[in-house]
Each structure stands twice: as structure tokens, then as C-alpha cells.
Amino acid sequence: MKRKHFGMLVIAAFLVVSCAESKPTSAESSPPAEAVSQASPATEVATKSGTFAAGEHPTTGTVRVGTENGQQFIELGEDFKTSEMGPDLVVILHQDADVLGSTQPPAYALTADSYVVIAPLQQFQGAQRYEIPANVNLSDYASAAIWCRRFNATFGAATLR
Template sequence: MGRVWKVLTRPLVVGALVVAVAGVAFGLYWFQPWKLWQDETVEEGLPQAVETSAPPTAAPSETPSPTTGPQTLASGELISHEHATSGTVKLVRLADGSHVVRLENLDTSNGPDLRVWLTDQPVKEGKAGWHVFDDGQYVSLGKLKGNKGSQNYAVPNDIDPARYTSVSIWCDRFDVSFGAAELDRA
């Protein structure tokens, strides 16, 4: 009976081992815990003009002259949500009439699928603010280039930035805000 038991349990042990290894591999892929210890610093200057993927629509109502430099239309300070986050967010109109969201002195944790979102939702402190940004309208401006530094994100030409009131560093994988800033109009 002992020999039969060994023969019968061997496939179960091997199967359990295969399932456990697959589970660990999936968990590592999904959570990417090593990113918590990896920082990526990106330092970009403010661009003079931005090319966006969407074709230009109607001319902006307040088109600056070509001799006018970048103009900050709104700004705010990042507050922490899921992860400690700090820095300044600016909505900037460039001399050519295009817009960028600029993150300055950003400092947050790295994550598996971080995005910069322009949203119409209010910024709430604490856990109340972690999940609100996908409840309303938002525009993903792309993957977060780095979790530290100063960087620019082009606003597509067919988006009216005046319709949006906040910016979130959004983890798309877990549907949670790492941090966000209310945009106070200048």
C-alpha cells in the first residue's frame, strides 16, 4: 500500500509545485515589487512647441502671438494618495497655442503601470481620493516617464484643457491614484 500511495501522490505533488511556481511568476509580473526600489529620474526643459497625435481643431480663443513665451494657465501642488507623492503640476500654453501638463520636482514611488491623467474630478485627501479619478472624464496623457524629476506631457489638440480641473498620477493596473493636484486657474 505504501508503494501505491507514493505512485498516486507523486503527480499531485508535481502538479501542486507547477501551480505554485506559476502563481509566483504571475504575482511577480502583476505586482512588479522590484519597482519600489527602482527610481527613474527624468529632467526635461519646458518645450517651445509640442507635436501631438491629434490634428488641430478650431483655433484656441486666446491664441498667443508667436513672440509670447509659454504661459501657465493653472497650477497646483501634488498631494499623496496610495503612495507618498510631492511636486508641482502646471497646465502650460506654449507660444504655438498647444498645451502641456508639466510635472516639476516630482517625487513619488515607481509602479507597474503609472499614467498621467488630466481629469474633471475634485482632489480629495486620504483614502477618499484614491479611486475617484476614473469616475468622471479623464484623458490619459501617457505613461509616467519617471517617478522623479520634471517632465512634460502633451495635451492632444482636440482636448479643451479648460474642461479639466485636476491631474492624477494614476496606476492603471490597480485603478488607484498615487497622488493628485487640483489645478487652480492663474
């Protein structure tokens, strides 16, 4: 009788151990590898850049324009900073290379049809990037500026070279 109980105990122990959840090996526990596609590197062409000069308000830092993967862009550098005084600041491209020299202080007001508005300014300082619409011909514009649309005041401008 003791043998019978011992045999049943061994079988029960075997079943418990074999049915217990097994821990996966390290190969089983790691997540499946994802296929990594080899994306072609970004292609950048025709980059021009400049440094902001203050107009109606202090504006400093760098700017560059160009095309990357077929999309035109304007990018304000990490060092960009302008005044927080404007209620309606926008990033523009201007036809004249010397926006501040071709306009009158203190506002440096712009004339219609001499610029194109790219986008509202995202933030008063730091790096930021804006897409330029495909219908804008970059060769028609020689400078970038931060402009207060409501009061027609140029906060700062940069000649693009």
C-alpha cells in the same frame, strides 16, 4: 658654373616655398558664420498650476498646465516625486478639483469618463513635460494626477489654479 647652380638653387627654393601649403589667416580659419534667424519668443497662455498631495502612495511636487506656441502641455516640476510601486503609472487630467476628496481611500479609485489619460509617466521623479492632445479642452479639467491604470489607484493629485 657656380652661378648657374646657385640660380637653380634659388629658383628651386622659391618654388618649394611658394608651393608649400600656406597657413590660413585667422579670418580664413574660422568657420563661416551661420545665419541666425530671429525666432519669435515662445508665447505661453492660460497657465494653471498646483501642488501634488499624496493619495495611495507618497507623491509630491508641482505641476502646471498651459499652452505654448499653440501646443497644450502638462509639466511636472523639478521637485516632482512619486512612488516606484506602480506597474502602469500614467499622467491624467481629472474633471474634479479635489480628486482625493471625491474618491475613497486607500486606492482613490476613479470612475470612467471623469478623466483623460495624457501619457505614461516617463520617470518617478524630476522635471518632465507631456503634450496634451489638441482635442482635450483644458477648461474641462480642474486637476492633474498620477494614476495606476492597472489597479485603478490614484498615487497623488493636484488641484490646478
